[in-house]
Amino acid sequence: MTAAVQTSPPAVPLRPADEVMRLSRMGASFPTRLSFMRSLLRRMHGEGWRFEQRRFDLDAQGFGTVVLTAHTPEQAYSLVVFSHDLPPEKRTDRVIAEAWDATFSLYDGIPSDADIARLAANTPKQEAGRFTSRELVLGRANRSLRLFSHVTARLSAGQQPDIGTLSGVGYLMRTTAVYGSGKFGCGDRALIADRPELQGAFQVEMLAVWLFRWFTVMLIEHLARVRGGDSAVPLAPEVRDFLGVGNATGLGMAPFLGRHPQLVHAWVTARETALARVRSLAEGADETRAAFLRLLVRARQHVSEWQVDDPQQMARIEELHQDLARLSEAAPGLLDATTPWDRIWQFGQARLGVEAQELLLALLLEPHGALVDDLADRMHVSEHLALDPAMRLSELRRLIAAQQGWVDALALDGPEAEARFWYYSEEKLEPRLGHRHAEPGGMLEMPLAFARDIRRLVADLAQAEAVDDTIVAAFLLRHPQHRHTVRRVQSIAGLDYAEVRDNLVADGVRPIDLLRFKLAFFGASKFDPKSDLWTRITLFQGAPQPDGLADADPDGWAFAIRPVQVN
């Protein structure tokens, strides 16, 4: 569609971290064609993966076991799903839930009957179960009762669901936790990290969720057949693809971003490099400009279908809608010039709000796959946080001044600057955000107060260096409380996008901003905040189903819009 792969650095510089890594902008992130779901579908399509339903043992109420297998050219991965009867009083999206409508494991290979029996005794227990290195992912999901009831009724009567009703939710079931990487005895990421198909970030988790989405369609069509018999019809293909899979996400994602600064840098660098490459193009091909304008129309409709209860987010969506109208008016003229993509980007910087600017980023990448898709392969790193004990304190101070200067701009004095603290509750290890000055437990906080800790480290370094410009090993002998921060500072030297450049324990911090940032990299859409602490989202909405992938455009589902009503 556009120019060949670019290997030289782009002429336009990458956006500065002081702009990109602020919560206010992170909380306006949108998925792009580099998002993990997108790269997974491109790979599966390109490599010709096959998918099969190996077991389908559901009773008339939809309870039982289903096994769905993905065959790569070299491997097989099987999603083993257990569908349960969930009493209404146990229905909750919280981590502390103890029962779900469905639970699942992604098995490395094709499970034997004995494996399935073993999983049947453990997967439904989730955190209380024990797993082996053959299990790569563990998850659970609840039905959207409203939509489930509606779709079952319509299909069983020989009708397609009402698109308006379907669009209001967007999914039949939503996952409430998806665990990978060694949790509860499951296989560590290190065991599979050398497999090309799983090298990218969260690819195995995305695969599990995508297969689970296929299960939700099978389940609803099964229930419709049971109820309607010969009168029942399957979902129309465009409706099947429009159905995503929901997800409820809370505070658990924030500690991940803190623990993996090198990975976060890799993600953001890839995205920003992609943007810079596009902006650097001297010209826009007719076909590419036309594709951009078509996508802009589609994005406007997508945004108009994005309805949430949260008044703050709804106001942002309305502003975004107006901004996109302005962009639509200006775009044809801006594109009819040299450096068209940079012109349109500059227009966005000058005239549009933050949500629209970030959506524009996604729009600009979309028609430039040939130019940017190689960057998806750079979004994983072999992480290693290492301490350099031989570094002189003066050198460490210079390093901090050069890369953590952003801390100086923050208001870190006074009780409101550390009003909150992040912790694991003893209740099922649920991550929570406490009020430091009103609740016990502040001493047990997770190490997410980077800005405060940098400030404290700098103060002690200044005193120590005044006495003796010794080495880090000697300093940490006297100040072991700074060990985590020193290691982190040294390990992210030169990695501009590694840190959230805000105070994550300040009064008024919105964890939802961190969640949206990470979820956008996953490829999530339709962010539906339920509070400052958690959000619902839709995954894979508009994406092909496994049985339709081979004949589909794997990149044709950006900014999913609802299909025309089918009857």
Added chain:
Amino acid sequence: MAALHLSFGELSFYCCRAAFGAGLPWGLAEDAAVTAVWLAQQGRDPAPLLAVALASLTGDAAETAVKQEPAETATVLMADGERPLSALVSGPSAADWWQVLKQDPAARLVVRNVDVPGWVIACIASRTGDGPTGVQADDGPGDVVMSADGGGAGSSGETAHAGLVAVDQSAWTIVQRHFHLSLVPSTDASRSAGAGAGLVDTD
């Protein structure tokens, strides 16, 4: 007692937080996790040594302040007090110093009167690949001596057992007890303020 099988990711998660629960700063707790995983990669169960080190710390049987004594022939790390030095505190420092000192062919490092010498040795080996020239006991108080001209190999450098480690259940129970010290007790207020609270999931 029967063994429990843990993934390395799980081992790291619990060991880090157990050390934190025992009162160590995060940075030292992270080193405890790295050391535990390294032992597991060598095919060794880290739980018995870690359990002794944790119990020593929370049982008030170990010193947590380390001082560096000037000495002519060696760098000496020792407790700033009468009790044995905590291995969970001194191990990472010993690894720091050995990483700095080992370039000198005449280098010598002595960590004196450590509560669990085997843990300090593992800390150093996990970072540098070097083993000690002298150690009195693996899990009882003793000295650890590192020498650039005579150090043994700390490991083969190869991963002996990838993926899972079998841990002794009685030792792991002690690790888990310390892990729970890192958790904040749940209250009605914190429960009702948690993510997802207050919503009836009937959509």
